[in-house]
Amino acid sequence: MVLRRKTVLFALIVLGGLLVVAALAPVFIPFDPDALNLTARLLPPNPTHPFGTDHFGRDILSRALVGTRITLLLGLSISGFALVFGVPIGVVSGYYDRVGMVVMRLVDAIMAFPAIILALALMAILGKPGVVNVIIAVGMVWAPRMVRVVYSSTLSLRENTYVEAARAVGAASGRILLRHITVNLLSPVIVQATFTFAFSIMEVAALNFLGVGIPPYVPSWGGMMNEGRMYIIRAPWIILFPGLLLAMSVLSFNLVGDALRDRLDPKLRNAV
Numbered sequence: 001m002v003l004r005r006k007t008v009l010f011a012l013i014v015l016g017g018l019l020v021v022a023a024l025a026p027v028f029i030p031f032d033p034d035a036l037n038l039t040a041r042l043l044p045p046n047p048t049h050p051f052g053t054d055h056f057g058r059d060i061l062s063r064a065l066v067g068t069r070i071t072l073l074l075g076l077s078i079s080g081f082a083l084v085f086g087v088p089i090g091v092v093s094g095y096y097d098r099v100g101m102v103v104m105r106l107v108d109a110i111m112a113f114p115a116i117i118l119a120l121a122l123m124a125i126l127g128k129p130g131v132v133n134v135i136i137a138v139g140m141v142w143a144p145r146m147v148r149v150v151y152s153s154t155l156s157l158r159e160n161t162y163v164e165a166a167r168a169v170g171a172a173s174g175r176i177l178l179r180h181i182t183v184n185l186l187s188p189v190i191v192q193a194t195f196t197f198a199f200s201i202m203e204v205a206a207l208n209f210l211g212v213g214i215p216p217y218v219p220s221w222g223g224m225m226n227e228g229r230m231y232i233i234r235a236p237w238i239i240l241f242p243g244l245l246l247a248m249s250v251l252s253f254n255l256v257g258d259a260l261r262d263r264l265d266p267k268l269r270n271a272v
Helices: 006-021 062-093 097-111 115-126 131-157 162-166 173-209 219-231 235-264
Strands: none
Touching: 006 062, 006 235, 062 131, 062 173, 062 219, 062 235, 097 131, 097 173, 115 131, 115 173, 131 173, 162 173, 173 219, 173 235, 219 235
16 A cells, blocks of 8 residues: 555655645744844744744744745646646647647647746746746646646547447547546546646746745745845855755655556556
């Protein structure tokens, strides 16, 4: 069973903790994340401020906990964006060869660009930084990857006997796409959505670190790391703790994604 793997169990505990913190952040935070206290600026970790303070005297622990909420919200929104656009386009492209030839060449062209470069270009086109623009920009980066996964799975599914039987009895193409192909894409779509969630929050953090993602006044892990880079020698804890939270989150989502792939893929199920 998947839960017997200690690494997966650890990942689920971490993700469960992040969800609890995101839901109950106002209960857990010891200080106002935006409260300035210049007399307590750049304090190292101590009993009062376990993660230390930043250059404005703000409590890093409080800001990191509040940043969990926006991080998970963006990851969920970007994954949803990729699903909404990637699944229908991938299914239609895989079922109709002529459509697939055109769409997949566009997907190849988009995926030829490094993800961060494409996200930066899209943010420049969309204009000022903001939550909605970040979701659109990063979502457009990861949607083509969802299209490719769904496309390849559809190519395999459309050749199955039950699809040929549905065609033989005169079933409409729309009915075949919905009832016989889309419903059987659940396994690869769930796995890809998990990986999209993991890498999208890393992409968002990178945009925030570069100063083109979420506005600076919104606490986020990438934004905190961007603010702390000027003090990396004097006060490394400003970057250290948000970076650790980001790394643990991405690692946990990847571990869960690997476990789901092993569990849902019939070829790998016996090895779990």
